[in-house]
Amino acid sequence: MPASPTTPAANAARPRIAVLLGDPSGIGPEMAVKLLARQRNLDAARVLLIADPVVLAAGERIAGAALDPLRLDGPDDLRFEPGRPSLLACDWMHGEAPVLGESNARSGRASFEALELATETVRRGRADAILFAPLNKHSLRLGGLQHEDELRYMQERFAVQGFVCEFNLTGSLWTSRVTSHVPLKDVAAQITGDGVCDAVRIIDAALRRAGVAAPRIAVTGLNPHAGDGGSIGMEEIEIIAPAIERLRAEGLDARGPFSPDTVFIGARRGDVDAVVSMYHDQGQIAMKLMGFEQGVTLHGGLPVPVATSASGSAFDIAGQGIAQIEGLQQAFDLCVRMAAAGAPH
Incomplete structure (x- = not known):
């Protein structure tokens, strides 16, 4: 029995x-x-x-x-x-x-x-x-x-050892970020290709363990309009886009870099399973607006x-x-x- x-x-x-x-x-x-x-x-x-x-x-x-x-x-x-x-x-x-x-x-x-x-x-x-x-x-x-x-x-x-990060969950949408609780003035210097790759890899692995067979991951830019072709910053061209190409070569479905002010519109619609942002408030403001009272923070790694x-x-x-x-x-x-x-x- x-x-x-x-x-x-x-x-x-x-x-x-x-x-x-x-x-x-x-x-x-x-x-x-x-x-x-x-x-x-x-x-x-x-x-x-x-x-x-x-x-x-x-x-x-x-x-x-x-x-x-x-x-x-x-x-x-x-x-x-x-x-x-x-x-x-x-x-x-x-x-x-x-x-x-x-x-x-x-x-x-x-x-x-x-x-x-x-x-x-x-x-x-x-x-x-x-x-x-x-x-x-x-x-x-x-x-x-x-x-x-x-x-x-x-x-x-x-x-x-290695990369750890916070995952934020609202319903079925997950986020991670390249930098976390650091002053905004220090963010740009901490955006690296390896950091972008680590943030995408760790959330891809977590989503797979959570039952998502092929995670779709959107990556934001750092600057307004994702740099607007280099007129508002070069991080997207010099760092973030090359990192995304490395990830895609590894077989991960990483997409972007997307403009930070619009990426969550598609994410809320279900276009992707996760968003990787460059710094804390890029993702947190949007996620908390979408479901503050039901939101979860999971410490990854x-x-x-x-x-x-x-x-x-x-x-x-x-x-x-x-x-x-x-x-x-x-x-x-x-x-x-x-x-x-x-x-x-």
Whole structure:
């Protein structure tokens, strides 16, 4: 007879997802509590909740829900009960409730420590994926982050060599980018042929693993009108177009370079499966307009799935109990699918 969802065999088959509350001063704790209050999520995975009890209590109060987690004695005491999250509690806030609605070092340190513990849990083979509620990069830096962003931090923690990037998903459309969280004044100098090729190759491989047999990938230009034949810049002619030709010679369906202000019109219509942009806002503005509340960010190139919602820490509505969680739900579902399949990502 097949194992039921409550039997040990079924429990062991479900992936182990480490869930983090995000920035304590933002909407993350509220979102994570709302997510884990949905019983279907606790039935789909073994959830390891890594949290400061004070922050968790604040999230429960704001969300109007109580989680009743199984409290663990420490990192070496990893146990799960069907239908309940397991709580690895850490006193990062030293008993002080988070100050809502602003970047601050205390909240940044707590969210950074949670990220560090989650990566260590994965390194020790005790979690199959990481899901985090929205972080705040300024707070993370106030709290000790020295890297460009959390992706580069995790790349170092996992000793990953080579190219990593954020994928952003809205429905069936994916994006990646050649540069990420760098000042706009530094972007042009970081656009290289190898960088364009890496960004296309990594999203092509991810789409194939997600079931897209022959991904169609649009590549943007850097300049307005994709350089307009060289009259508004030469990067398209000298760097991006030659990189696309290299990719096509490898058998990838890379197209472009397209004008950044029109490429998403065809992408939204379904002309391509992914868009590779040159810098953060080229893709992010369009993707968030198309589906901000359902958007997902997936960190590509790491040894396990690491995902979050596309929405940020939203300090302006922190504590109001109105944060939507569908993006975080989509991110959780993606982590569960990828971790259950055991596929590289």
